[in-house]
Amino acid sequence: MGRWAPDPAHVAVDLTLFTVAEDGLRVLLHRRPYAPEEGRWALPGSFTRPGETLDDSARRALADKAGFTDVWLEQLATYDQSPGSPQRPRTVSVVHLALVDADAGRPAGEARWWPVGGRPEPLAFDHGRFVDAGVARLRAKTRYAPVAFQLLPDDFTLAELQAVHEAVLDEPLDVRNFRRDVLASGAVEETGGTRSSGRGRPAKLYRHTSAPFALEAAERRVASRIAEESGGAG
Numbered sequence: 001m002g003r004w005a006p007d008p009a010h011v012a013v014d015l016t017l018f019t020v021a022e023d024g025l026r027v028l029l030h031r032r033p034y035a036p037e038e039g040r041w042a043l044p045g046s047f048t049r050p051g052e053t054l055d056d057s058a059r060r061a062l063a064d065k066a067g068f069t070d071v072w073l074e075q076l077a078t079y080d081q082s083p084g085s086p087q088r089p090r091t092v093s094v095v096h097l098a099l100v101d102a103d104a105g106r107p108a109g110e111a112r113w114w115p116v117g118g119r120p121e122p123l124a125f126d127h128g129r130f131v132d133a134g135v136a137r138l139r140a141k142t143r144y145a146p147v148a149f150q151l152l153p154d155d156f157t158l159a160e161l162q163a164v165h166e167a168v169l170d171e172p173l174d175v176r177n178f179r180r181d182v183l184a185s186g187a188v189e190e191t192g193g194t195r196s197s198g199r200g201r202p203a204k205l206y207r208h209t210s211a212p213f214a215l216e217a218a219e220r221r222v223a224s225r226i227a228e229e230s231g232g233a234g
Contacts, residue, residue, distance in 0.1 A: 016134030067108025187213035
């Protein structure tokens with residue numbers, strides 16, 4: 001087989017950054033100020049720079065285009081946006097899932113929060129399917145891992161914790177079962193403080209611990225077994 005020249009491609013990072021507000025799960029978008037897709041809403045992102053890791057590029061893009069610097073971040077998926085065009089070369093996009101609590105501050109510049117179900121359509125490039133993939137990963141992961149804690153401030157009430165889970169999953173949860181399960185898991189501990197939100201007794205404040213937490217019984221058993229095996233191996 002003869003030799004061939006490698007297909008040139010640009011590597012980009014795009015970020016599905018989510019938070020939870022009163023109206024539910026929101027995604028961060030910014031309006032593109034230049035071609036291609038000028039004026040359309042898009043996910044914050046950037047081409048990588050020489051010497052940067054993908055994580056470095058993702059965090060730089062969030063800081064430059066949205067003003068956020070302290071976020072939870074993980075790689076979500078890689079998309080080949082081929083074959084490219086004269087306006088935009090073939091691009092391999094490494095999409096990240098990122099989470100921030102609603103108290104982290106207002107986005108900078110042209111960025112703003114949009115309800116996931118009420119975002120402008122169509123988004124630039126393939127960003128609509130990136131958002132859908134981010135929502136699907138976040139909802140799935142929330143059922144078996146304590147990822148939703150990343151959408152809360154350091155101190156929170158159990159009602160706030162449940163509200164975040166319900167916003168992510170887009171479904172109601174039984175109050176008594178949720179509180180019983182989260183307290184039994186050891187994933188939260190009391191801070192000693194309280195918060196008053198009108199009439200009634202002030203609610204206790206909690207913080208997240210390193211213990212695993214899963215919403216469903218089967219997943220809790222798996223998480224517990226993994227934790228035991230990891231501890232035994234150490």
